[in-house]
Amino acid sequence: MTDKPRVWVSRPTFPGVIARLEPHFEVSVEEAERKFSPSELADKLAAQDAVIVGLKDRIGAAEIAGAHRLRIVANLGVGYDNLDLDALGAAGIAASNTADVLNESVADYTWALLLGAARRMSAAERWLRAGHWHGSEFKAWLGTDVRGRTLGILGMGRIGQAIAHRAVGFGMPVIYHNRSPLPEAVERACNARYVDKQQLLGGADFLVLALPLSARTRHAIAAPELALMKPTAMLVNIARGGIVDDAALAAALRDRRLAGAALDVFEGEPKVHPALLTLDNVVLSPHIASATTDTRRAMTSLAVDNVLAMFGYGPHAGRPPNILNPNVL
Numbered sequence: 001m002t003d004k005p006r007v008w009v010s011r012p013t014f015p016g017v018i019a020r021l022e023p024h025f026e027v028s029v030e031e032a033e034r035k036f037s038p039s040e041l042a043d044k045l046a047a048q049d050a051v052i053v054g055l056k057d058r059i060g061a062a063e064i065a066g067a068h069r070l071r072i073v074a075n076l077g078v079g080y081d082n083l084d085l086d087a088l089g090a091a092g093i094a095a096s097n098t099a100d101v102l103n104e105s106v107a108d109y110t111w112a113l114l115l116g117a118a119r120r121m122s123a124a125e126r127w128l129r130a131g132h133w134h135g136s137e138f139k140a141w142l143g144t145d146v147r148g149r150t151l152g153i154l155g156m157g158r159i160g161q162a163i164a165h166r167a168v169g170f171g172m173p174v175i176y177h178n179r180s181p182l183p184e185a186v187e188r189a190c191n192a193r194y195v196d197k198q199q200l201l202g203g204a205d206f207l208v209l210a211l212p213l214s215a216r217t218r219h220a221i222a223a224p225e226l227a228l229m230k231p232t233a234m235l236v237n238i239a240r241g242g243i244v245d246d247a248a249l250a251a252a253l254r255d256r257r258l259a260g261a262a263l264d265v266f267e268g269e270p271k272v273h274p275a276l277l278t279l280d281n282v283v284l285s286p287h288i289a290s291a292t293t294d295t296r297r298a299m300t301s302l303a304v305d306n307v308l309a310m311f312g313y314g315p316h317a318g319r320p321p322n323i324l325n326p327n328v329l
């Protein structure tokens, strides 16, 4: 035992990056990826001065009730719907995220999903792996072009903007809806036009969701919204499960009231709505939009920077660069 403050990292990440904490902290890192129960989390948190956690770790009033030494919860993700900021703030515990370092990787992956859905890549691959070959038939596997089609983006933060930038190369006009319109110069740089939510739903040929999950955005896309979309449209969700009503989406895809979808996130993750698993007009992936080596390393590094800063170390000493509740400082 040392008298250094303690940091717990709830999942394996990049040891070389975590090592930056070692001169100042007693560091413990989970060796395997797992989900902790609320009481396990409470026990872990009670013994720490700082923690680096992931989206699976839901931290609210109960989990921090005994965490009297805890000063910062550094989240490995830009989204932080797993953290109860009110409870953390009331306890004087800082919270941070990993905004920005993942924008470009997530935007790239969004386009991979969008194009994958438009060109039916997953279904075609399943077909080929099953020993079939229809590619040589002139009218087999016909997909949808994206050029000239309208890209709609719901949630035009920095990830939404990075997605919009790429639309220029694909020759797609962009419409978006956001809590408030972007400044004109930013709209021009993204080549994007603000519309209301109804116009977005009715106007998009490809609708990408890039908004955070909150009580306000839960089921922002449910049966009534899906009914407003073109039957030829496709929905791409790289944001959070729960923003979409997955049962309603599966029904719309099954009945071809919506042509296709591509989903990286699911309501009730890691479970996937069983109906989605049976459909061929949806591309599915296991929440990997930020999963590149460089980006996951950068996310880890940013979480480390936030912890270091909270304890007065590093270039941001005293002011964690991604603090979500600065009032606690």
Ligand code: 8YV
Pocket: 054, 055, 076, 077, 078, 079, 080, 102, 287, 288, 289, 290
């Ligand atoms: C996850 C994400 O953090 O940043 C987010 O909000 O959803 C992802 O980047 C990542 O899957 C690590 O769990």
